[in-house]
Amino acid sequence: xxxxxxxxxxxxxxxxxxxxxxxxxxxxxxxxxxxxxxxxxxxxxxxxxxxxxxxxxxxxxxxxxxxxxxxxxxxxxxxxxxxxxxxxxxxxxxxxxxxxxxxxxxxxxxxxxxxxxxxxxxxxxxxxxxxxxxxxxxxxxxxxxxxxxxxxxxxxxxxxxxxxxxxxxxxxxxxxxxxxxxxxxxxxxxxxxxxx
Amino acid sequence: xxxxxxxxxxxxxxxxxxxxxxxxxxxxxxxxxxxxxxxxxxxxxxxxxxxxxxxxxxxxxxxxxxxxxxxxxxxxxxxxxxxxxxxxxxxxxxxxxxxxxxxxxxxxxxxxxxxxxxxxxxxxxxxxxxxxxxxxxxxxxxxxxxxxxxxxxxxxxxxxxxxxxxxxxxxxxxxxxxxxxxxxxxxxxxxxxxxx
DNA sequence: GTCTATACCACGATAGAC
DNA sequence: GTCTATCGTGGTATAGAC
Numbered sequence: 517x518x519x520x521x522x523x524x525x526x527x528x529x530x531x532x533x534x535x536x537x538x539x540x541x542x543x544x545x546x547x548x549x550x551x552x553x554x555x556x557x558x559x560x561x562x563x564x565x566x567x568x569x570x571x572x573x574x575x576x577x578x579x580x581x582x583x584x585x586x587x588x589x590x591x592x593x594x595x596x597x598x599x600x601x602x603x604x605x606x607x608x609x610x611x612x613x614x615x616x617x618x619x620x621x622x623x624x625x626x627x628x629x630x631x632x633x634x635x636x637x638x639x640x641x642x643x644x645x646x647x648x649x650x651x652x653x654x655x656x657x658x659x660x661x662x663x664x665x666x667x668x669x670x671x672x673x674x675x676x677x678x679x680x681x682x683x684x685x686x687x688x689x690x691x692x693x694x695x696x697x698x699x700x701x702x703x704x705x706x707x708x709x710x711x712x
Numbered sequence: 713x714x715x716x717x718x719x720x721x722x723x724x725x726x727x728x729x730x731x732x733x734x735x736x737x738x739x740x741x742x743x744x745x746x747x748x749x750x751x752x753x754x755x756x757x758x759x760x761x762x763x764x765x766x767x768x769x770x771x772x773x774x775x776x777x778x779x780x781x782x783x784x785x786x787x788x789x790x791x792x793x794x795x796x797x798x799x800x801x802x803x804x805x806x807x808x809x810x811x812x813x814x815x816x817x818x819x820x821x822x823x824x825x826x827x828x829x830x831x832x833x834x835x836x837x838x839x840x841x842x843x844x845x846x847x848x849x850x851x852x853x854x855x856x857x858x859x860x861x862x863x864x865x866x867x868x869x870x871x872x873x874x875x876x877x878x879x880x881x882x883x884x885x886x887x888x889x890x891x892x893x894x895x896x897x898x899x900x901x902x903x904x905x906x907x908x
Numbered sequence: 909g910t911c912t913a914t915a916c917c918a919c920g921a922t923a924g925a926c
Numbered sequence: 927g928t929c930t931a932t933c934g935t936g937g938t939a940t941a942g943a944c
Contacts, residue, residue, distance in 0.1 A: 530927095546831040548744035551919060564929050567921065623830060627879055631827045634819060634882045635742040645883050652880075669892055672880060676893060677869070680876030683823055684848075684868060686830045687841050696865055697872060747937060760911050763939065 531569050534559045538576040539583050543625050547577060547632050574640075577633070581643050584626055588650050601661040602709035605674070606702050608655070612678055613698035616691035624682035626651070651675050662709055670708070677701060727765050730755045734772040735779050739821050743773060743828050770836075773829070777839050780822055784846050797857040798905035801870070802898050804851070808874055809894035812887035820878035822847070847871050858905055866904070873897060 537559035541550050552573060556563045570576050595607045612619070622628065630644035639645065655674045659667035681697040684690075733755035737746050748769060752759045766772050791803045808815070818824065826840035835841065848867050855863035855870075877893040880886075 544831070546744060546828065548742060549831065552921085553919080562929055564922090564931085565927080568927065568929095571921085573920075623827060628827055628831070630883045631819060631824055631879055632742065634879075635740070635745065635824070639883075639885065645885075648880065648883050669896065672877070672889060673873070673893060673896060676873060676876030676880050678876065679879045680872030680874065681868070683827055683830075683875045683879070684844065684872050687826045687835070687844050689835065689841075693868060697869060700865065700869060748939085749937080758911050760913085760940090761909080764909065764911095767939085769938075 530559075530561065534561060534566065534569055535576070535579045535583055539580045539625075542577070542580055542629065543622050547629070552576075577640065578643065581629070581640075581647055584629065585647055585650060588626070588647070592650075592654050600709075601658040602705050605655065605658050605705045609678075609698050609701045609705070612682075613694050616685065616694035619682045619694055620685045620689050620691040623686040624679055627679045627682055628686075648675070659708070664708065674701070726757065730757060730762065730765055731772070731775045731779055735776045735821075738773070738776055738825065739818050743825070748772075773836065774839065777825070777836075777843055780825065781843055781846060784822070784843070788846075788850050796905075797854040798901050801851065801854050801901045805874075805894050805897045805901070808878075809890050812881065812890035815878045815890055816881045816885050816887040819882040820875055823875045823878055824882075844871070855904070860904065870897070 534555065538550075538555045541554050541558050545554070552566055553563050555576065556566045570579070591608070591611055595604045595611075598604045598607055618625075626644075626647055630648060633640040633644045652671050652675050656667045656671035659670045659674075664670055677697065678701075681693055685693040730751065734746075734751045737750050737754050741750070748762055749759050751772065752762045766775070787804070787807055791800045791807075794800045794803055814821075822840075822843055826844060829836040829840045848871050851870050852863045852867035855866045860866055873893065874897075877889055881889040
């Protein structure tokens with residue numbers, strides 16, 4: 517087998533560049549409004565060449581969902597070393613507040629993608645639900661570690677609070693809403709931990 | 713002036729039927745995915761005739777926003793007679809829970825519309841924000857009546873909780889999430905009222 | 909006011925040269 | 927593997943007969 521790099525192998529990262537561009541443009545403009553040409557332009561790849569990597573637009577959607585899952589896993593992994601569940605939950609809130617300017621402009625990446633795909637009759641095969649589960653399941657584990665028997669309910673409320681405030685921050689183009697709600701959630705977690 | 717009804721005056725309600733159809737189809741499929749032909753079919757009006765009433769798709773969007781504002785005003789008016797702010801807030805929660813099956817299938821009508829329009833560079837001229845303000849301003853008034861100095865913050869958290877749980881119920885196609893979170897919000901309101 | 913026919917354009921996707 | 931040219935579809939919007 518000859519050196520595949522010297523031959524016509526695809527430029528490394530081209531596929532990755534396309535997915536990253538798709539994730540960005542989907543987030544900024546929405547999936548339905550985005551054209552293949554938009555993605556190609558954002559990735560600086562000629563339109564026709566795109567089809568060598570992705571046959572349909574929905575293949576981009578699937579790839580972007582996988583990317584989001586990876587990002588979520590990274591955030592969770594970064595929080596993991598913290599000593600206790602309350603600290604970890606508050607670190608998650610802090611990471612949300614950190615992203616407040618993006619949220620105010622485009623909403624939560626996961627939430628706005630889910631909202632759009634949920635309108636489809638098949639909800640894109642339940643992929644958005646699987647993505648959202650990553651966050652909820654993690655939160656449930658933290659609340660359970662706090663000794664809460666209602667951990668499942670609290671995890672849903674926790675993520676719902678984030679999704680809701682992201683939508684409002686986006687609607688009002690006001691990152692300050694993320695800060696205020698983040699502080700409220702942090703106090704709430706402290707109360708729950710105190711009672712535990 | 714001759715009897716305008718006997719002459720070629722537009723069938724009464726035709727414009728209203730178009731707006732109602734647009735509201736329904738936008739809610740079910742999303743704005744961007746919906747075509748003028750979809751709206752015409754849902755309203756049982758020939759496609760070509762639609763343009764006599766609405767020149768552009770965005771005029772439909774504006775009309776649908778106005779419709780939503782009217783529905784919201786009706787809900788608020790129906791709650792108004794209740795004796796106290798805590799009762800009124802809980803009645804609002806109850807109205808959300810009542811709509812759980814629709815929310816599980818299509819999300820919150822206001823929220824999913826806002827999420828989609830927020831992706832536009834101009835956020836549709838801030839119309840979604842005005843719509844959302846109707847709810848938040850009302851809630852702020854109720855929390856203020858409860859004697860809460862942090863009424864503004866609580867109102868945002870209250871509406872965010874609803875928007876968030878609607879998105880999650882939609883993503884998981886699970887109306888039960890609305891019931892659980894509704895009960896949680898009701899307990900929360902009772903606590904706030906007790907401390908007031 | 910109502911409706912048909914159609915202009916026009918943008919998009920997704922493909923064929924095939926290089 | 928890369929890219930251009932293009933096909934077919936489906937959408938918005940208009941012209942104009944009735």
